[in-house]
Amino acid sequence: MDRFSLIAWFVDLTGLPPSWGDQYEHVISALIVLIFILIISLLIWRKLRHTEDRLVPENRTTLANIAEVIVEALLRMLEDALGPTARRHLPLIAGLFLYLLISSLTGIVPGMSPPTESINTNLACAVVVFLYYNVIGIQTHGIRRYFKHMTGPVVWLAPLMLAIELISHIVRPVSLSIRLMGNILGDHVVLQIFEGIAPVIVPIVFMMLAIFVAFIQAFVFTLLSVIYIALAQAGDEVE
Amino acid sequence: MKRIAALATGTYVALFPFLVVAQETFTETTKVMKFGAYRWALAIGAGIAIGLAALGGAIGQGKVAAAAMEGIARNPEAGKRVLTPMIIALALIESLVIYALVIAFLLQGQI
Numbered sequence: 001m002d003r004f005s006l007i008a009w010f011v012d013l014t015g016l017p018p019s020w021g022d023q024y025e026h027v028i029s030a031l032i033v034l035i036f037i038l039i040i041s042l043l044i045w046r047k048l049r050h051t052e053d054r055l056v057p058e059n060r061t062t063l064a065n066i067a068e069v070i071v072e073a074l075l076r077m078l079e080d081a082l083g084p085t086a087r088r089h090l091p092l093i094a095g096l097f098l099y100l101l102i103s104s105l106t107g108i109v110p111g112m113s114p115p116t117e118s119i120n121t122n123l124a125c126a127v128v129v130f131l132y133y134n135v136i137g138i139q140t141h142g143i144r145r146y147f148k149h150m151t152g153p154v155v156w157l158a159p160l161m162l163a164i165e166l167i168s169h170i171v172r173p174v175s176l177s178i179r180l181m182g183n184i185l186g187d188h189v190v191l192q193i194f195e196g197i198a199p200v201i202v203p204i205v206f207m208m209l210a211i212f213v214a215f216i217q218a219f220v221f222t223l224l225s226v227i228y229i230a231l232a233q234a235g236d237e238v239e
Numbered sequence: 240m241k242r243i244a245a246l247a248t249g250t251y252v253a254l255f256p257f258l259v260v261a262q263e264t265f266t267e268t269t270k271v272m273k274f275g276a277y278r279w280a281l282a283i284g285a286g287i288a289i290g291l292a293a294l295g296g297a298i299g300q301g302k303v304a305a306a307a308m309e310g311i312a313r314n315p316e317a318g319k320r321v322l323t324p325m326i327i328a329l330a331l332i333e334s335l336v337i338y339a340l341v342i343a344f345l346l347q348g349q350i
Contacts, residue, residue: 077323080323175334178334178337178338178341179330179333179334179337181341182334182337182338182340182341183333183337185340185344186337186340216326216330217330219326220326220327220330223323223326223327223330224327224330227327
């Protein structure tokens with residue numbers, strides 16, 4: 001589909017090889033998202049660095065206040081699922097949520113294509129989650145007991161249970177990444193088609209839908225990651 | 240028990256490359272054009288695939304939403320606690336529809 005791309009324009013401007021605009025579009029937009037998050041979080045960190053001065057929050061809507069609200073909401077969601085170990089997992093989960101949310105939200109900027117539209121970005125995030133919850137499971141249970149869980153309680157059913165468990169574990173990152181990619185790609189295509197039909201007022205409705213979908217999908221991705229971590233940590237009651 | 244653990248680790252390591260292979264074929268198949276005169280079937284197939292998937296997904300999501308609404312109506316204080324499991328259920332149902340959407344995109348890419 002022929003469309004204006006900010007990334008291709010940016011690549012032209014900086015004198016990089018022009019084929020990069022097509023091939024590495026999602027990498028470049030992911031870099032832009034990363035730089036954006038970095039700048040915003042540095043600004044917030046400069047304000048929140050001295051916790052003593054921040055005991056009484058300002059009574060205006062500032063960047064730091066918004067950041068506090070977001071982190072508190074994420075922490076509450078984590079504590080519902082994970083209990084006392086929630087704070088340990090907050091950096092990964094909150095980072096994933098903010099990265100995926102802002103990545104998906106770039107889809108409503110005209111000329112940008114969201115990095116989450118490519119399977120590569122999503123599979124990278126999902127594989128990180130996959131490795132992370134396995135490492136957490138092995139840390140809490142020890143490597144022998146963690147893999148013994150997969151064989152189930154009955155000895156003669158063990159081969160079947162092992163196969164089922166392994167498939168269900170391997171499908172997890174694949175389904176996480178394909179779900180996110182399909183949702184964002186589908187939404188972006190719908191937005192593109194309606195911009196072709198009626199470029200003035202109609203796309204606003206679909207932009208609102210895009211914001212909603214971006215939020216829900218980032219939430220679902222992180223929520224499922226939290227559930228996988230919780231499942232890897234729990235499992236004592238089986239034995 | 241040690242043998243079971245060794246077996247499990249072995250299978251794990253052996254199955255892991257499939258992730259990479261799956262992704263390779265995912266990008267490769269969209270470039271092949273081998274259907275010739277029957278390309279119209281791809282268009283119909285893509286349309287039917289996403290249509291049927293949307294039908295099934297809509298029925299499933301409707302049931303989830305109806306049950307959640309009923310639960311909230313009976314006990315409005317439980318609204319916040321119902322919301323998160325409902326979103327998980329909706330996402331899991333929706334992911335099946337999204338698989339069909341991905342398949343439809345793959346078929347469309349081959350036309």
